[in-house]
Amino acid sequence: MIELLYGPFAEFDFMRRALVGVIAIALGGGPIGVFLMLRRMSLTGDAMAHAILPGAAVGYLMAGLSLPAMTIGGLFAGVVVAVAAGLISRFTALKEDASLAAFYLLSLALGVTLVSLRGSNVDLLHVLFGTVLALDDSTLLLIAGISTVTVLALAVLYRPLVLECVDPTFLRSVSRTGTPTHLMFLGLVVLNLVGGFHALGTLLAVGMMMLPAAASRFWSNDITMMMLLSVLIGIVSGIGGLLLSYHAELPAGPAIILTAGAVYAASLVLGREGGLLWLAWPRRHLEA
Template identity: 70%
Template sequence: MTFYDVVIGPFVEFDFMRRALIGSLALSLGAGPVGVFLMLRRMSLAGDAMAHAILPGAAAGFLVAGLSLPAMTLGGLVAGVSVALLAGLVTRMTVLKEDAALAAFYLLSLALGVTMVSLRGSNVDLLHVLFGSVLALDDDALLLLAGVATVTLVTLALVYRPLVLECVDPGFLASVSRAGGPAHLIFLGLVVLNLVAGFQALGTLLAVGVMMLPAATAPFWTQRLAPMFGVAVAAGALASVAGLLGSYHAGVPTGPAIILAAGVVYLLSMAFGPAGGLVWRLVPARRHRAA
């Protein structure tokens, strides 16, 4: 087989592969920078919890209108925002920390959402909700993914300074500005928005993967914040292409293939990345011992 047959041909010959590629790239463009901020704010597990928190809302939309994109998107958005607000309220009014509150709501949301889908849908419907259907993206889904990516990038540009300051020195930000609280809420809204968009392609169980794995890859290539965004987006795009091609040629599920490809990119970066990869950390140590 030629390079064209392996890499280019599937996207040229099949419309569903082109749609999947466009949707995955749009998702990577918006979710990558959000994932970097989640990582810097030490909220990586919170992203996972929020990904599962949208499930009851999406399930409610499914019960009302079936596999309807607007209904499931609206339901997931409402559920995600509600869980974020409830977790914040519990944190402020009780002794429970935010991560513990999110974990509790995450478990309840996952169980409730699976139960709701099972009441009416088949096993196929449940798999669609949990793992998505990236090869079945229609025009509405692509417009949603592109719109979310655009809104995310524009909003991050507007609240970039307070978000960065909150990551580096939240005490200083609180002393000079009141923008920290609103910026935090806006950021949580972007997290939910991107997870809802990712749900359309990868399902609730895998949506957080395309957000966090590329973000975790970026620090192995650069320690500067702005380039981290570019590395995260590039890693997500590379994983999307590799996952789609792997799924096409090997006949494996596409969503898990994309996340596995992102995992491979992360592991290779952890081993060989120039900004803290294991190989580069071991080489100076060996030279020192030899001397």
């Protein structure tokens, strides 16, 4: 049993690299996913994940599968879409979710078209679903750097982010940090999506943000504990997905997200904070 769990990582270098990559993604993406969930922006994360696709595709057209080109292109496209969606919602009658939905559809179609102009089906699958088993040193350094920046930034922004989740009106009444905090948070979302894009692709990158965060909510209602649990669930899902991929000969990226989905389903049923089993358990009269 131990050999089944430890053997693939001990024997193969690409498995160890993938392990480091998913741990780094979980460290940065888990806490970001918690705040996206608490701010009711879960689908915003999905829209932003697709928004980086055209920029990454342009980088691919210019330099092939180049890490710097695709990273810079994805960052630029993500920031442009975030700012544009905010401006449209501020100066027109269209709400931010509707504008993000429009950008999401356009970005996905444009990105796939751009990649198809030059690349093969293999390149398209690489962009859409990532290559977590083919991470090189430079990509690992990028993902680890993004996770480090995210953790440090969240340590600085923690109080205003929590206040904005709990009582944004109070935050606006006592401080002017609401708007800068929101913009910096969106920047962190884009950064983590770009990091996840290189490992899991644009279609799956947001999964390592939202599924562990959603699962953690069924185990705690404390924000700090939810952040820690989301990181732990992300790491466990990454390890479990890599092992499932290795032993069952499945694609690694989808296997990781399916494992995270299984943890979410188990939490939905068994979680102490609103899980189905606990809700169905008979309580004493007038017990909260």
